[in-house]
Amino acid sequence: MGLAVFALAGCKSGPPPVPLEQLNAQQMHGHAVFQARCVQCHNDRRDKPLHGPPMVGVFKRPSLPSGAPANDERVKATIVHGHGLMPGMGNTMDQQDLDDLLAYLHTL
Numbered sequence: 001m002g003l004a005v006f007a008l009a010g011c012k013s014g015p016p017p018v019p020l021e022q023l024n025a026q027q028m029h030g031h032a033v034f035q036a037r038c039v040q041c042h043n044d045r046r047d048k049p050l051h052g053p054p055m056v057g058v059f060k061r062p063s064l065p066s067g068a069p070a071n072d073e074r075v076k077a078t079i080v081h082g083h084g085l086m087p088g089m090g091n092t093m094d095q096q097d098l099d100d101l102l103a104y105l106h107t108l
């Protein structure tokens with residue numbers, strides 16, 4: 001019974017995020033960027049909405065909450081240009097930070 005519940009929950013939420021201590025240098029830097037730029041509005045490792053949807057499993061699902069495909073292009077465009085109530089950050093985030101952030105989001 002306990003096992004069945006566990007299996008069901010696992011199926012719904014997919015594999016868990018890679019533990020922080022197993023991240024490589026680029027992913028660690030992406031985590032720092034997330035803490036600085038995203039954490040006030042998004043949970044990264046908890047499946048709970050904040051101001052925006054949680055980021056856990058963002059690339060493990062076929063689509064983003066808006067229904068757009070969950071791929072690098074779409075997520076980068078969201079960060080650079082914003083989306084709905086989310087402000088765009090294209091002018092204040094350099095390419096390296098953006099790439100590292102994407103690498104981190106892929107571990108969630």
Ligand code: HEC
Pocket residue numbers: 034037038039040041042051052053058064065066067068075078079083084085086087089101
């Ligand atoms: C000021 C609050 C705020 C900040 C800061 C913020 N977001 Fe968002 N984000 C939102 C809101 C609100 C939504 C839902 C927007 C909508 O669908 O109208 C959202 C939606 C998203 C989506 C889903 C887009 C879609 O197509 O469904 C992604 C991905 C995302 N944010 C990533 C990020 C990342 C990565 C960062 C950090 C660089 C970030 N956000 C920073 C508020 C924020």
